[in-house]
Amino acid sequence: MADSWVNSWVDPARHIGADLHLELDGPDGRRATLIRAxxxxxxxxxxxxxxxLPPYRSLAADLGVARNTVADAYAELVxxxxxxxxxxxxxxxxxxAEPFEGSARVAKKTPARARGPRHDLRQGTPDASAFPRAAWLASYRRALQQAxxxxxxxxxxxxxxxxxxxLTEYLARARGxxxxxxxxxxCSGFAHAVRLLFGGGVLRGPLATEAYGLDFHRELLAAAGVRTVPLPLDEDGxxxxxxxxxxxxxxxxxxxFPTGGPLHATRRAAVVDWARARGAVILEDDYDGEFRYDRKPVGALQGLDPERVIHxxxxxxxxxxxLRLGWMVLPERHVDGVLAAKGEREGWTSVLDQLCLxxxxxxxSYDRHVRRxxxxxxxxxxxxxxxxDEQAPHVEVTGIAAGLHAVLRLPPGTERSTVEAAARQGVALDGLAAFRHPRTDMTAPDGLVVGYATPSDHAYAAALEALCGVLPPP
Ligand SMILES: Cc1ncc(COP(=O)(O)O)c(C=O)c1O
Structure with a gap:
């Protein structure tokens, strides 16, 4: 008798495929062993x-036992x-059938899916309801057929x-x-890139970061043992x-991120000069470069010096x-180090998802989706x-030329109470202070970071109403 068996069959009633591993080793006869398993x-x-369960015949064939053995085992368990x-x-x-006490335990420990806020104006996510399902599926089908x-x-x-x-063609054309x-x-995204570059020993700190930035990324860097040094920001970045x-x-x-302006052209040139002179590296986080509205697109900094910038x-x-899909565009000297940090095989991102993308x-389809x-x-x-403009003209909106969020300037001393008031009203958003480097001397004026991409279209008007309802008076 086979030692173990993995069978998969499609359950027409449940419309699922089931996979089952049965341990069939043991001192007892085949029938008893199968019943136990x-x-x-x-x-x-x-x-x-x-x-x-699979029909007698197919299970018997898979296990290499007589059909009657399976029929008897089923009858006994019935x-x-x-x-x-x-x-x-x-x-x-x-x-x-008697529930497994272990799974009951697990179920108790697994938190119920947290109910989100009534109005989600946090930055960070695109409109999930607009994911291009049909085009993605068409690409997936073609990728699968042609792989x-x-x-x-x-x-x-x-x-x-x-x-x-x-990506070589797209990034050259769309991002320079x-x-x-x-x-x-x-890689699987920006966070993964940071882990590979610093956790994998390709780069070392100290690393200068913008005085306001994503706290999650600072935490990742700290976990990789990298000391970050905050760089203050002004109107030129x-x-x-x-x-x-x-x-x-x-x-x-x-x-x-999060204040919303581009790095001024002279600063772009200056940082490249600094990197050349110091033999240093610039990490360019191009997280939403495709979404520019008012001005001419701001090309990638990497175009100024591909040997000094990791895009x-x-x-x-x-x-x-x-999707957890991202990319690093590397100076030649870092390619081998990053590959070594990643390991010999692809252990992070699904090859089929890569082919689909x-x-x-x-x-x-990517261009079409981005344009839409x-x-x-x-x-x-x-x-x-x-x-x-209509409901709170005293609140200035900044950082609106690009991206999926804006910054609302608030009267001094009101940021925290506004975020708290919003939370009480079911409006989730962050104040600028949430992104401040803990060791910077700089303090940005009070402001709210409002992500306008997250709510679906039908929920957006109500979210804006709720937002206006919690803003401080003039
Ligand atoms: C500032 C910033 N950088 C990078 C990213 C992308 O991170 P990831 O590719 O790890 O999802 C985000 C979020 O989407 C972000 O807000």
Whole structure:
């Protein structure tokens, strides 16, 4: 008798595929061993109540046992109440089969899905209801049909060549990035890139970061043992003239996060000069570079010096953060180090998702989606500005030329109480203080960071109403 068995079959009633591993080793005869194995599978919860078991014949064939052995085992378990057998619907796990105490424990520990706020105006997520499901599915289907057999083996840690080629063309055209496929390494997003670069020993601190930035990224860096040095900001962006002995600087040049302005052209040139003179590296976080509304697109800083800038992008704002797909465009000298940090095989991002994104980009679906979303976000932004103009003209809206969030300037001393009042009214948003580097001397004026992409279209008007309701009076 086989030692173990993994079978998969499609349950037509539940419309799911089920996979089951049965341990069939043991001193008893085949029938008794099979009964025990099935009983254990039900008891442990691996076979859920209602699950349809495979027909005698196919299970017998899979296990290399006689059909009668399976029939006898099923009959015994029906008699014991573990299974039910009904004409026409086959043999199923009984609905009242004894629940697994372990799974009950797990269920108790697993928190109920937290109910979100009534109005979600936090920055960070694109409009999830606008994910291009049909186009993504079409790309997935084509990718699956056309993938060579070797694509189903362990992936190359640099990423699929199809995706690196598609990105080379796209990033050059849309973002002004100068590269070639061999310098692109696919990763699961910006956070993963930071882990690889610093956790993997490719770069070392101290690292200069903007005085206001994503706290999550600062935490990642701290966890990798990197000391971050805050760079103050002014109306032209990060004060790169204050860079000194750091080995690297992390910037959001196209759209400072969270305050919203681009890095001024003279500062762009100055930071590249600094990196050249110091032998340092610039990390360019191009998190929402595609979404510019009013002004000419701000190209990637990487275009100024591909040997000094690591350009990092992802689909988290353009498509969805759930995909966990991103890329690093590297100076040649860092490619091997990043590949070594990633490991010999692709252990992070699904090769099929990579192929799907490659098709999505190459067929123009990515451009189409970005254009569509740009229009949608622009009209949301316009609506935010118009609503505030009407209902709270004393509140200035800034950082609106790009991205998926704006900053609302508040009267001094009112930021915290406004965020708290908003929370009480079911409006989730952050104040600027939430993004402040703990060791900076700089304090930005009071402000709210309002993400206007997160609510779905139908929820947006109510979210703006609620927002206006919690703003401080003039
Ligand atoms: C400032 C900033 N950088 C980068 C990202 C992207 O992070 P990731 O690619 O890890 O999802 C985000 C969020 O989307 C962000 O807000």
């Amino acid at each position: 099935l009983r254990d599978a039900v008891r442990s919860g691996r076979l859920a109540p209602g699950t349809r 008699a014991e109440g573990w299974l039910t057998a009904r004409q026409g619907s086959g043999t199923r796990v009984a609905e009242r 060579p057999s070797e694509a189903f083996g362990p992936g190359d840690s640099g990423g699929r060549p199809e995706l690196r080629e598609a 990035v100068r590269t070639e496929p061999g310098r692109i390494v696919i 990060a004060r790169v003239d204050l860079l000194a002995r750091e080995r690297a600087v992390l910037l959001t040049p196209a759209h400072q 990092i992008g992802s689909v988290s704002k353009s498509l969805s953060p759930a 490659a098709d999505f980009v190459a067929k123009g 979303m740009r229009q949608r976000y622009r009209s949301r932004r316009d609506r935010l500005v118009a609503t505030l």
